[in-house]
Amino acid sequence: MLIMLYLFLAGIFAGLIGSIIGIGGGILIVPFLALVLKTPIHLAIGTSMICVLATSLSASVRFFKKNMINTGLALVMEIPTTVGSIAGSITVAFLKNDVLFIIFGCFTIVSGIFTYLKNRFPEKFKPLKSAKTGTGSIFDSEYYDETSGKQVSYNVKNVTSGSAISVLAGFFSGLLGVGGGLIKVPAMNTIMNVPLKVSTATSSYMIGITAVVSSVIYFFNGFINPLITVPAVIGVLVGAVSGSFAVAKIKIKHMIAIILFVFISIGAMMFLRGFGILRY
Amino acid sequence: MEPLNKNNSKIEVILSCILITGVAASLLLMAAGMILLYLESGSFNISREPSMFIQGNNFFNFILDIFKGRGPENTALLLLTIGTIILMLTPFIRVVASLIYFIWIRDKKYIFITLVVLIILIITLSLH
Numbered sequence: 537m538l539i540m541l542y543l544f545l546a547g548i549f550a551g552l553i554g555s556i557i558g559i560g561g562g563i564l565i566v567p568f569l570a571l572v573l574k575t576p577i578h579l580a581i582g583t584s585m586i587c588v589l590a591t592s593l594s595a596s597v598r599f600f601k602k603n604m605i606n607t608g609l610a611l612v613m614e615i616p617t618t619v620g621s622i623a624g625s626i627t628v629a630f631l632k633n634d635v636l637f638i639i640f641g642c643f644t645i646v647s648g649i650f651t652y653l654k655n656r657f658p659e660k661f662k663p664l665k666s667a668k669t670g671t672g673s674i675f676d677s678e679y680y681d682e683t684s685g686k687q688v689s690y691n692v693k694n695v696t697s698g699s700a701i702s703v704l705a706g707f708f709s710g711l712l713g714v715g716g717g718l719i720k721v722p723a724m725n726t727i728m729n730v731p732l733k734v735s736t737a738t739s740s741y742m743i744g745i746t747a748v749v750s751s752v753i754y755f756f757n758g759f760i761n762p763l764i765t766v767p768a769v770i771g772v773l774v775g776a777v778s779g780s781f782a783v784a785k786i787k788i789k790h791m792i793a794i795i796l797f798v799f800i801s802i803g804a805m806m807f808l809r810g811f812g813i814l815r816y
Numbered sequence: 817m818e819p820l821n822k823n824n825s826k827i828e829v830i831l832s833c834i835l836i837t838g839v840a841a842s843l844l845l846m847a848a849g850m851i852l853l854y855l856e857s858g859s860f861n862i863s864r865e866p867s868m869f870i871q872g873n874n875f876f877n878f879i880l881d882i883f884k885g886r887g888p889e890n891t892a893l894l895l896l897t898i899g900t901i902i903l904m905l906t907p908f909i910r911v912v913a914s915l916i917y918f919i920w921i922r923d924k925k926y927i928f929i930t931l932v933v934l935i936i937l938i939i940t941l942s943l944h
Binding site: 590619766 | 827828829831832835836838839842843846847849850853875878893896897899900903904905906907908910911914925926929930932933936937940941
C-alpha cells in the first residue's frame, strides 16, 4: 500500500495550491482524504487541522519578515475565534458523517465562489464606507506595501463586530478542520478597514492558536493518527514553501476559472456523498 | 498608547524564532520517524489499530507520560507523536513568550489580553 505516499503527495498539492491562491489548504485535504483515500471524515478533519496548523506557523514566519502581522489585533481577535473553534471542535464529534459531508460540501462551494470573486475582481474588495469614518483604535498600525513600495498606515475600526464574525470563523474552522481565513480575511478587510495583505497575514497568524485548540480537542476524541497526519504535514510544508517561491511568478488570474471549477466539483462531490447519492 | 506594530521588531524577531524552531524541530522528528518506520517495517503501511491513535484524557498528562517513557512503545511512532505534539505546542509557547514580553515592557492592556488567551488555551489543554 502506498497510502503514505499518497498522503504526502496530497499534502504537497494542497500546500502548493494553498499558498498560491492564498488559502490554508484544509479545504483540499479533507475531501482528498475522505473521498479518495476513504479515510473516515473525522480523521480527515483531524489530519487537515494539523496541516493547517503547520501552514499557519510557516506562513507566519514569512509574514513576520515583511512586518505584515498586526500582533496586537491578532491577540484580541484570538479570544472570540478560539471560543468559536472550541464550540466547533466539540460539535464535530456529535455530527454524523453524512451531515459533515453536506456542510463541508456547501462550505467548499461558497469558498470557491468567494476565492474566484476575490481574485477576479480584487477592486471590489474594499472597506465599507462606514468603516472609513470615525476615529481609529489602539490597533492602528502601518505596513510596507511591496507593490507600491510605500509605507501604508491604516486605522482599525469596528473591532467588536469583527470579533463577532471571528466567532463564526472559529466555529467553522473547528467543525470542518479548515483555517477559517475565508471568513475572517474579508471580514477584517471590509468591516474593520484592515488592508487585505495585513488581514491575510494576521488571520494566518491567528489560525495557529485556533488550530491548537481544535487539534487538542480532536486529540481527546481520537481524530488524530500520527501515521496519517505526519506524511500529510510534511507534504503540506514542502508544498507551501515551494508555493511561496512560485507565487511571484504565477499569474493567478489565468487559472482562477480552473480553481473555481475544482472547488465546485469537490464541493458537489462532498455534497452528493453526504446525501448518499455518490457511493463507491 | 503606541501602536503595537511600531518599534516592536524585537518581539517579532523572538516570535519568529519560536515559530521557526518549532516547525523545524517538529519536521525533523517527523522525518526521522518516517525513515525509522520504513526501516522497521520495510513499508509505509498504516495500521488501523486503535492503539496507534493519539488519544488521552489530558494533553499535559499525555506529554508527561511520554517523558516518563509511557508513550508509544514503537520508537518510530514515538517520534511521529512527539513531532506532532511539538507542532501543537509551538503556538502555545508563542503566547507565553508574548506574555513575558508584555510583562517586561509593562503594557497592562496587552498583559490582560494575552492572559485571557493563555487561560483559554490552558483550560482546553488541561480539562476534559
